[in-house]
Amino acid sequence: MTDPATDVRNAGKGNPVGELPLRDLPGFAHRWVDADGVRLHVVEGGLPTGPTVVLLAGFPQTWWSWHEVMRGLAGRFHVLAVDLPGQGHSERPEGSYDTHTVAARVHAAVRALGTEAYWLAGHDIGAWVAFSLALAHESDLRGVALLDAGIPGITLPEAIPIDPERAWKTWHFAFHLVPDLPETLLAGREREYVGWFLKAKTLAPETFNDDELDHYAASVAADGGLRASLAYYRDAAESARRNHEALRRRHLALPVLGISSSHGSIPDMAASLSPWAPHATGVVVPDAGHFIPDEQPAAVTAALTAFFADGA
Template sequence: MSALRLPEGFTDVFVSRLVQLDGLRLHAVIGGDGPPLLLVGGWPQTWYAWREVMPALAREHTVVAVDSRGAGLSDKPDDGYDAGTLAADLVALMAALGHDRFDVVGHDIGMWIGYALAADHPERVGRLAVVDAIIPGLTPSPPVFGPAAVNHRLWHFGFNRLPGLNEELVRGREHLFFGYQFATKAATPGAIPAYAVDVYVEAIVADPRGLRASFAYYRALDETVAQNEQRRKTRLTLPVLAVGGARNSGALVAETMRLAADDVTGVVIDDCGHYVAEEQPAQFTEILQDFLGGTPVTGVPHGCGTSGASR
């Protein structure tokens, strides 16, 4: 971590660990003291996406920011990128770290994994926070010829599922392709600093399996969709926080979770796109700490947890 740009004092609290599981090695950055909290990032990011919120969370939690299978420094096997397998990986990771029950925060693909964790392993998850995404197999699929704005936001779902052509088109142009994702999904083109984009892109480029693995989550969508169609038959009863950036998914995050859960608090953060933990870390941390502590969430009137609100 010494080569990364991090908040002051970060390495005094957090350590980088490679944890060997049964046939799989996962990387996580761990620190803090208190109830365990698992942070699960999205595509095409690594644990580094949480760097701005981790120090404050670590004051009251043992924070585990993980690189899921296929991301960052974690192993990149040929298969196992469906949400159920990814969730089982993280149950095994937390058990290996001594945590049988924990809270979960998931962003983007991490939201898919977080939902699978809560649905498949309800005895393991106390509270679930999900951030700015939709869930395949739960959220209704948009039409092929939908509005241009919807296509602009979701076109990568189809592209990333291609069986090989996408790798040929992107290889050697990774900064162009992935840089475009950050520039267009954030509230402003420069909201995610160039140094952070470089960290994410270089993590993919540095491993010859990285590009394939980055698309593998999407190539496994048929499995994930089928799993979620089964999961939604049993509603979640644990508390759920659904956070959306007003300039990206917005209230759709809470609408999605209400299709599957009974106790949903919805918050929309203004002046924010897809990358909530990096674009608005102070607001997001305050909201998340309220939720994890079991107090009324900042910006949501008391008693309105299941109806949602905007911040």
């Protein structure tokens, strides 16, 4: 039987995005896992015998968005940060990017690494996937934390506001849905586009240094990255449909933590989730915009650690 995962020593064989430089984090190793025929990149570390925590990043980032939180969790937990399909060093497959399809691949990757039950946390599009994964695989999860995300069909507003004071937070949902135009306008300008999101949606624009801006822009620009990034939005209606189809059968019974921020997109994640997750509780992180794990990693680490401990 062959090992389903490839470590960094065999990165040339397993890494489907070899042109994108790897970012290393002391105490963590790069793995590539075959997940339903798609190679996913997983960064693994922490306490091998501890409870497993799986972390999912959103647009326009990669696993690196969690790196400070990963350091904070490593002393008590076995940590797996997964690049979603089309993100970072994961494969950019053709086909659907609806969150149930992606969730099945993430779950397959986690199981391929030998994990049976785990805690799950997702930010932005990572939270979209985490919510759908919880609907499909609730019995395999200990609990799920969802950070500042307009989840399709759940916490995502039905209409995009035209008030300039609010429209800048969600305008891109409509833009990303337009066929071909985003690719035409953004190809070769990924650095400017990614930079706008990371600076405009943080409370402190200096949160991200130039090296990180370059990394995230390069991930989007790498072969198939822009197409995949847009596909999550273009398949959002299907994600919403499948979410509601699952919720007609049952609501979530597992512990759910909604993490909002003082200057984020969704003022009260727990209240937005509560109609579908009766055990949802909430935390509001002060002095942060949308990119909470980057802006206030210590607060996010504390909130997650308390949530996991309470659930245990």
